Amino acid sequence: MLWSVMGLATKREGAKITALEAKTNWKIEDARSDIKELQHEIEQLNLVVKSLATICQQAGVFTEAQFQDLKDFIDIQDGNLDGKAKSELQPRTCAKCNRQNQKLAKKCMWCEADL
Template sequence: MYGLFWELSQQRRIWEAEMAAGDAKADARYANSRAIELERAVETLVMINMAMAKLLHERGVFSEQELETKVREIDLSDGKLDGKVRLDPKPCPQCKRIVAARRARCLYCGASMYDARP
């Protein structure tokens, strides 16, 4: 009797482990496909940025040196020259609630996060 109970409990453990392994495999596949999608999106953004920079440079809007200086200035805006920009959450210009800096519109009232005032 005890042997049967032990056997059933072992079978259940095996089944649970197989389910968990299946879930982990599905999660890994999903994460991998998201990484590929993001990689493609980044490549597209890089290409668009390069095209815009080239056009603006060709039209004499700014030189490559000015672009590099501006990139460095923006990189340093968070206090670190590390090729990254850390955007801190900021208050909505209208309702003053704190909103993630990457948002173009306030999550709460829908106002533009870019202050129209000069």
């Protein structure tokens, strides 16, 4: 009797672990997909910025030194001269559980509600 009860409890724990692993794998895949999407967007932005900078330099709109000065001027406006400008996209807060999610998340990573 004791052994069969223990066996059932072990099976139940095993099923819980399997379900948790499946959920974790789903979240990892979702995060990988978000990373791929972000990499794609960065590459697109890189192309646009390079194209704009090149055409402006070729047209004599500005020199590379003027571009660097303006870039530093814009960079410091968020308080840090760190080679970055803060994104206007903010992390998304879930309306259901009130936790924060990634900027581009479509579903809440905590409760899976649509964002």
